[in-house]
Amino acid sequence: MPPPHVLAFRGQDRAERRPSTRAAGWTHFAFTSLASLAAVVFAASRVERVRLLEALVVPGTFLFANLVEYLVHRGPMHRRKKLLPILYERHTLRHHRFFTREAMACESAADFPIVLFPPVMILVVLGGVALPVALLLFAVATPNTGWLFVATAMAYFLTYEWLHFAYHLPERSFLAQSRLVRALRRRHALHHDLGRMAHENFNITFPICDWLFGTLGQQRNDDRDG
Template sequence: MAFDHLAFRNRYRAAVSPRYSGWLHMFSVALTAAVVIAAALYTISAATLAEWLCLPLSMLLVNWGEYVAHRWLGHRKTRIGRLFYKRHTGDHHSFFVENAMPYESTRDWRVVLFPAWLIWVFLLCLITPGVLLLNALWSVNAAAFYATGAIGGYLFYEVMHFCYHLPAGSFMERTPVLKQLQHLHRLHHRRDLMAARNFNITLPIFDVLLGTLYWESPQTASLAPESEQ
C-alpha cells in the first residue's frame, strides 16, 4: 500500500503550535553558533600549524558523528535514540519523500531543522568537554579551533540540510556540486533506501569510506516508480 505523505503533512502541520516561528527557530540556532565561533576565534593568538589542524579535524569528527548518529540512531530503533528515531524516521522521512522534498512554508521548517535546544546539548555535552580537555592537555588555541570547527560543523549540517529542502528553482539546482549533493539526499529519502544508503548530510566522506554511498543520475531517478510516494 502506498504511503500517503500528504495526509501525514496535514496531521503534522495541525499539531504544530500556532506560536511556532520558523524565522525565530533559524535565528536562534544561527545566533548561538555565531556567538560561540566569535568567542572562540577571539581567544586565538599566534597559533601554530598543528593548532590550526584542529579546525579541519574537528569538522571531520562532526562529519563522522553525523554519519554515525544518522545511520545507527536516526534509522534504527534503539532505547538511547528513540526520540531521535521518532523525529527523524517517524516525522522527517514521512513529511519529505523522494518526489516531495521542498518545504512549502516557514512553519515546515520545524520538521527540517533540528530542535532549537539541541545545539545547547551539543555545546554542553560534546564541545565543552573537548574544549576543557584540549585546554588542559595542549593549549587555548587548540581548544578554540576545536570549538570553532565543531560548532561550525553543526551549523554546516543545518545549512546544507535546509538547502536540500528548498523550493524548486533555488540556487542549489543551478550550482553543479550543490545539485549533486541535493540529489544524494533526495535518493536517501527514497523509502526503500533511507535505512541503508547516503547517511552523510554535508559531504559524503564516510558514505564513501564505509561503502554506503548510492548514486543514480537525476534522469534515471526521475523515472523511478512513484508507487510508494
C-alpha cells in the first residue's frame, strides 16, 4: 500500500487529469508502441545491401542514445532549467511524487500516462532529432546510414518506454518477471528514492553511462529490496 502522502498526490493528480480513464491509458500505450514500431519498420524497410561500415551506425546510435538519455535525465529532468522547465515539472515534480521507491507500481491503466512520455514526444524525437540527423547522413554519407540511424533511434526510444513501463507495473505482472527486467527495475527503484534521485542511476535502460560517469547507485546494507 503506498504511503499516505503518495496516495494523496495520486488522488489529486487523477482528479486534475482529463481524461483519467483506463481506456485513455491503454490508448496512450498503444499509440506510443505502434507509432514507434511503424517508424522503425518503415526506416528498416528502406535499407538495402548494407556494407559493414554502414552497419556501424547501429552500435554508434545505440551508444549516442544512451548518452542522450543520461544527460537529459541527469540535467533538465532533475534540475530546473530556463529552457524546457516542463521536463523538470513532469519528471521531478510529478513522476517522482506519483511513484516513490516504496510505491513503484501503477494502480491501474489510468496511471500509464505518468510513466510514458506524452504522445507528442514521438513527433519531437522523429522530427527534431531523427530526421535532421538522417538528412545530414543522407548528404554526407549514404542513404543506408540515415535510415539505420532513424530505425535504431526509434527502436531505442521504444525500448526506453517499454522498460520504464515494465518497472512501473505491479511486480507480479508478466512483463516484470524476466531476470533482466527485475535487475534493471531494482536500479530504477533506487533512483526513485527521493534522497538519491538527483545523484544516481540516470540511465533508464542499460546503465552504460552511469557506469562511465560514476553514478551507478548500488543497493546498500540498510536498503530494503526495491
